[in-house]
Amino acid sequence: MHRSSSAESELAEELAVVRPALGPRFAAALPGARAAVLTRLWRALVHEPLPWVAQRTERGGESLLTLGDGRRLHGPRADPYATASYVTEVRLDDVAYDDPARLMTELAVPHGAGLSVELAHSVASLALSRAGQDPHDTSLKDPREWPEHDWEWEQRVVDGHPYHPNCRSRPGFTVAEQLAYGPEHRPTVRLGLLPVPADECLVSGEWPSQLRDGSRLVIPVHPWQAAHVLKRSCEAGAPAHPLMSLRTLALVDGPHVKTALSTRLTSSVRDISVGSIVASAALSEFAETLTPRAYGLLHMTRTLGAATADSPDLAAVLRESPAAYGAPGERVVPVAALAGTELPGSPAWLAQFARLALTVGLRLLELGVALEAHGQNLLVVLSASGAPLRLVYRDLADIRVSPARLARHGIPLPDDLPARILTDDVTALRRKLFGSLVAGALAGTAGSRRVLRAALETAVRDLPPTPDLGALREEPLPTKALTLMRLSPGVPGDRWALLPNPLGVDVG
Incomplete structure (x- = not known):
């Protein structure tokens, strides 16, 4: 029998006071929330460059990790692009764990205790987010019933970041405050x-x-x-x-x-x-x-x-508002919200969307601007029938700009751009775009390596052959090592992991 974490128990106690009707749905949502966070954590353990993992091997349908102290972790073979919650337990030597926070505690790695607390909050808050949804809402299944307002699309994103174990960690927020301010609760x-x-x-x-x-x-x-x-x-x-x-x-x-x-x-x-x-x-x-x-x-x-x-x-x-760029009859939708529709279920639609996104992203990268085009910053303009027409990008604070590339294309570099976003480092520029757009927005929309590969194969076929496109097709795909970053307090800047290229031969 699963033993509830203190975060789960505390949230349940608060919920019994402020919204008792949600209590049974919260309890029912907890196993799925644990699996969702554990899936994200397992992806990180298998694919991020964690210093205390000595060896990684694949055996049949299982990933096996040998730790520096000789202990071994066993779990399902980790698809780095999967968004489904397919990991229900991970074994540390002979003991099975279905709770990501307890697993992190037992690993006893440097700074793991703090991350364990965050994981427990993430599970409890995710269960609350799911409990607050209407199980009979099918409005996204029919384009004729799609939301009219941009904020309604935003509030459809219930589970948060598709790959971060802290996808719903909200320290400092009471249950009442989550219900009052969390977008998925539609306040x-x-x-x-x-x-x-x-x-x-x-x-x-x-x-x-x-x-x-x-x-x-x-x-x-x-x-x-x-x-x-x-x-x-x-x-x-x-x-x-x-x-x-x-x-x-x-x-x-x-x-x-x-x-x-x-x-x-x-x-x-x-x-x-x-x-x-x-x-x-x-x-x-x-x-x-x-x-x-x-x-x-x-x-x-x-x-x-x-x-x-x-x-x-x-x-x-x-x-x-991004909605300003939608003509009558069109919808402007955050890419992160697409997973709630039937659009990504069509291989042809996903390939069309990937081609649009890569055409724009690689063009700007060639000119000297790498967008941080993850599913929150990137929006797509859809026709009345759901066809992807154009893109909208918001929040420029974390783009990267190459003065040398701008100069090659005769584009003046403004004098007052912040120094921290300026770089001519090709690796840094590609990491910014590929890590957010391909390993983030496109992968999160596709939901698996197999589906992502199919979309990319079609999308890149006729794109202009540039060195950046060559790197995207042939080199490992960079992504932020989100768990490593949480286990590295005091280390400034982003940390990175290299994922198997989705266009590679082994599609797993």
Whole structure:
């Protein structure tokens, strides 16, 4: 019999107080949530360069890991591109574990205790997210019933990141706060409004007049941030709908508001650095010069304004809604939400979408810009029948720009782009695009190595032959080593894993 973790028990106790009707559904969702997180963790154990794994072998339908201390881990053969929850237990020597947090505790590796706590939170929160869904909702099965609003699509993403074991880790959030602010629970949130003297603020772009009060700027604040970090009361602002990033919300018939949320969600603390505020307008203007070069297949959402009270804890960015780029009858859908539709079930549709995404991504990479085009940043414009027509990209903060490649194509490099995004390192540029677009957005949409391979084989057939395309076809596929990064506190920057090329011979 499974013994509940403290995170599961605590959440169940809170749920019994704030939403008792969800209790039975939460309990029923726990085994599936454990399997979902364990599947993600097992993928990391098999494929990431963890220093305490001495050897990896494949034997039949099983992956076998030998640890540095001689212990052995056994589990199902790990498809690095699978999104289904196919791992229900992993054996450490002769003991089977169905709980990822308990497995990580027993591994007793450096910094594993902290990750174990996060995994337990991820399981409990994921079960809560699943419990809050309507089991009879079939609206995504029929294009005629697809959501009309962009935020409705965002709130369809229930399980979070398809490959990160911390896919639903929300430390510091009570059950009531998850229900009140988690997008998958479909709440309406009233942002706080905090006036700050204008001479204490840094503004990039145009800050709207409706968010000014005489000599003060009014900065939108997430209610959680106001209560737990700023510890200040705020005037209630306009109603808004949380998007899949949780700290970004869509105002009703208005722009999207990215707020600071100084807690670790998935991997990162979601505050807004002063540097990103400074760079936001320049990046937005630079992006507008690139879209005409992408064959008319790409839009980039504009940053309307950004402001900070000289603190990453009190800042906000106003962005254009991606829905602005959909014509009447079209839908603008985050790629992460596609898995809830029947579209990826069609090999022809998936190949068409992969060709569109690679055409745009490789074109910009050739010009000198590597997008971080994962399923949250990348959206696709669909026709009324569901055909992929164009792409929309948002959030330019983590792109990479090659001055040398820009120069080769006669594209001026703006003087005020942040130094941290500039690099001519080919490996860094390819990692940024391939790791997010192919190992992220396309793989997460395909759901398995076999399906991804079929889509890529068709998609790359007629693309212009560039060195970048050659690397994509022939070299191992880079992806962020998300678990290694969580086990490496104090190590700055991204860490990377190399996955078997989905276009390779062994499709497993």
